[in-house]
Amino acid sequence: MAGAAAAALSKSQPQKALEKLGLRRDIDLALHLPLRYEDETRITRLLDARDGDMVQIEAQVTHSEVAFRPRRQLRVTVDDGSDTCVLRFINFYPSHQKTLSVGARVRVRGEIRGGFVSREMVHPGFRVAGGELATALTPVYPTVAGLPQAYLRKAVLGGLSRADLSETIPEEFLNKNLPQPLSSLIQALSFLHQPPPEVMLATLENRSHPAWQRLKAEELLAQQLSQLQARRVRAAMRAPALVPPAMRGPQCTLQAQLLERLPFRLTAAQQRVGAEIAADLQKNLPMHRLLQGDVGSGKTVVAALAAARCMDAGWQCALMAPTEILAEQHFRKLIGWLEPLGIQTAWLTGSQKAKERREALALIASGAAGLVVGTHAVIQDKVIFKNLALAIIDEQHRFGVAQRLALRSKMTEGGEEPHLLMMTATPIPRTLAMSYYADLDVSMIDELPPGRTPIVTKVVAEARRDEVVERIRGQLLDGRQVYWVCPLIEESESVDLINATQTHEALNAALPGTQVGLLHSRMPVAEKKAVMALFTSGQVGVLVSTTVIEVGVDVPNASLMVIEHAERFGLSQLHQLRGRVGRGASASACVLLYSTGEAPRLGETARARLRAMVETQDGFEIARRDLEIRGPGEFLGARQSGAPLLRFADLATDTELLTWARTLAPVMLDKYPDLTHRHILRWLGGKAEFLKA
Template sequence: MKEIHKIPISFLKKVDRKKEKYFKKIGIYTIQDLLFYFPIFYKKRGKLISIKEVQKNIEVILYGKILDNNIISGKRKIMVVQIGDSSGTINIKFFNFSDFTKKKLSVGKHILVCGKAIKERENYTIIHPRYRIREKKKKYLLNRHIPVYQRINGISQIYLRKIILQALKLLDNYDLREVIPKTIQKYKITLKESIKIVHSPNIKYSIRLLNKFSHPAQKRLIFEELLTYQLFIRVSKDNIKKLLSPKLKLKYELKNQVLSSLPYNLTKSQEKAIKEVEFDLTRKYPMMRLIQGDVGSGKTIVALFSAIQVISNKKQVAFMAPTEILAKQHFDNFRKWLNPFSITIGWIHGKQRESIKKIQIKNILSGKTLVVVGTHAIFQKKIKFRSLGLIIIDEQHRFGVFQRLMLLEKGKRKKLFPNQLIMTATPIPRTLAMTIYANLDISTLVEKPLGRIPVKTIVLPETKRKKLVLRIGEILQKSNKQAYWICNIINISKQINIKSITSTKKSLLMMLPKIKIGIIHGKMNFEDKRKIMENFRRKEIQLLISTTTIELGIDIPNANFIIIENSERFGLTQLHQLRGRIGRGNKGSFCIFLYKKPLSYKGKLKLEILKKWNNGFLISNKDLEIRGYGKIFGTQQTGKKLFKIADLYRDKHIMYNIKNVLETTQKCCQKRAHLLFKRWINEGHKFILV
């Protein structure tokens, strides 16, 4: 029997080259990949009834024969289609229609209609219903809940459901192996049965249970995915220990010089993390360590002293940041800290002039440049390192796994692999972190540098916006202070009634004519963004209007205020990250969350949490409770989810049970583990080292 993971998605009917391209963009290459693209929630299907049972504003499904089709002319053409069954007739109306639609809805055909009815005079009418031309009632479909999938560009929900049903019909004729033994897998349901139920659940199953991902079929799939994930991490960690890294000896001369040049003392957490890194660097195999800490906890200083040990051994360091603005900030800081000791710092970004880039590339290859800071531009093939000893990745969840793998491969020399230090300002509870980052050793920064004053958080309805604007203007005019003003979108939108950068700039310029105002957003080119940030840093701009482009790591100690428009539309963790842009000096700072009424329950809860707490670990934990793991830690840069059906927070009880059977699974599934990796890990069989 042919294995389903070897059948390309193009084998299915109506999957042309264009559609195949859309699927491949999100990692769906085979029928197996498609079947493992699971629904994110379910909708209850309306009940199939006779026409005489129709009631106002209740969604129904009707099956009947098209009796008439008329076009009513006027200011707008309206197509009125009359359908009937043994109990009566009803009209369906279309205001936007094509000749093709008119032809499709011709008299004599049978039709399945879904929609809500309104009353027009004495008769019921359904406006723009969903419909299908059907010769027979398909009870199979009517007895099923409607699965809803994460959106794929270029692919509609209806089309996706159709081809998944087509793939389900093929499932019985192809091999989809049960890899995990029944002694370990406690759910009494097969893999094939689980897949069929999850994609096409019968209406006899509770929709509430399905939407809580608590149906046995869902739990069986979640169990296998989480077990595979843990197995993958264990194999990955074992493989890393088989690799060799450059031999490094601990040297303290440069470390002590830099330490004495700093205007502050390190926190105990920073000192502990640096010692842990130094221990890792002396081992035979590559370091794989995560530094996690709240915003402003001093992760970059840990990265600095990690780099110092590597460059003291005449090896190079690559420091990668997710945005050019943040990379430039890291470059400026490293240059400030290390230039006095004759350490050359390189800077690589996408918009660099070719002449400057050539010099940088030459210095990296010769080994003259010991620290290279940049964005994904560091991945360019023409950039080659003489002796790469350490890779530092800031905000690692913003990078794809393949980007990290490319950097590891780039540093490989004579079978020696560079060390990796990963930093994140999205702290999570330690027990959960040890599960998510199980292939990494973890250092946690629990304190903030001495002298920092906690940010005061204020929550205001947008009705008080005018008063707030005038008060902020008054403070900025009288003092040396600066402020950020955050908007959700760049331009005014007709679809959503929220503040944009353009509308906010216009209103603030009118209300605050004496204040120097600047704007920054992601669509601006790097040079313009760099100039704006430089002017803000030099206090030539007092008020900076921005999108969330300043969310990650931007450090302007003189910025004392941040005002966030439409705060109800941001995530809890994201709002805390934005708040972390201030409070970096030794003066009091204020974060003001403006919100639009009415607030949803979740919106109110979110703002209450932020007002009450300033601790990133507590806030992240609450965000996990409210939104789940996927929305916070999903791989944003690719659009792919880390998990296909599991959620680490929701399914933590299943994860804890898995730890008890992991050892046994590794022994009995060793030879067939690649089938699990192919099935569950996004192209995981290709990046077992990362």
């Protein structure tokens, strides 16, 4: 009985692994496509194999030993009659030794390499020789621990045979406005899971094969349909029209008073974007607008003007930011601009003391607080607004979709929706906006305020660290301040914390007489605030920090940014960090310190990122290159978004298919509602709900 229970338990492991991969439905399995293929349809003679070839051989084991030079490993010599080859295993089990015992005849598949004495294969696949050769290329699927390829192949083919793969694209559109006709879905999937050996592997690897084109077209259409459907649902909703009281003249509005008090003039781009938002807020349709602007382009003042319009109409506005430091930065700016105009502002964060929090909640519930600023605390159940009409979300990609939905649900007035303004300093390339933000209106601040100084960016090897410290000493003597940023990666938080602490100690020793501050994510909030206040006031000369200072920090006297282990950061993150300097009149610089570790040179991706940083300061060009390097899923923060990200299509190269899908989507929604429903369900399952955020 115990044995049966154990068997049942072991059977459930692959099932759990399948669920971890999101493979719950038959169609999910059918759409789980191979990463690559192995050719097990032919046997290659060792004599005919060239270095670097991935081949399958059939040979006899002539020698097998466990060697200890330079480390413990299993070395097996095989002979196929034309030549010999050594199979080398660093990790091995007794079962390996048993199968690969002297005299055994085995079928082996791996990459041929030129060894010191003879040619070798390192960790090849192997099994006892015999049986028919495969008739199709063998797929290798993306997998997780506890899910062997053999089990996954069987599960995928089972899902493929059971899934409903009937056509959901009207036949008239399969060949319309496309570079090549599309095959049927079932043909395309059957081909990609079991391609014949004569297919050109390059067309599968670069996804240019007609079967791949069909999958990409399907996926893009599902995305465009769901986005358009979400937009139409939103168009049927209602929001309060935010119009100031008629008895007050245009010069007496909060917006006009705020503009009058600002110590600077708005740029033409800020004025244009402000007008677009104002036009939206006057309508009964809920605004759903993304405000893009490069680092330092002045998005906060545009948000403040929108908030002023909302409050002038007698409604409340909420602004939510992803971190306390950023939320507080906004809070201080907004208080400085709005409190002199008689606006009461409430502050909400998770670290507040109970009394302070109770007072804030009372102000919000009574409507006395026209503006509420905070972190995730703004969307907690206990927060009840009297009449919320505008929700502003800063760095929106850092919030989960469920959190954005929760903020919108805070409006309780007669089934109406609040207007939604999302802001990002990570500009979205046009092709990405066409696809992922098809249901959004996009405003762009494409002009920096006057007085921003260009930032010189240098890439410097870790070995020249002492020269960088000398540069810091020079900046300090000139009365300037410096950021030194250490990376923080969740998986190795303790290691990175040690790194930041050691850097702080080293700079303290190297710069006697200078106050060096330390800021990291594990510090209590009060301590973080105290350190930032000392840096902002100029008492701290050098701030050693993990990326908690990535956005929102504004210290005009800081003129040098050193980013340690720059090769570990994403391109948009590097650009965000660099934007913390160059905010004053002084010439500013950003030093990207890179470490190659044990490797002799930087990886190609890291090199591309650092090169882009040196070559351009244009956030939109940075975003375009970031998309090229990372792909759309990661670029948009796939883990947080919940939105259906493209697995197969490439927005940089599949523009014709995207245009086709955009053209077809409204026609399908209007003329073929049943096919539309089936198509979205097949590709997105329940994820389409997230598009409402």
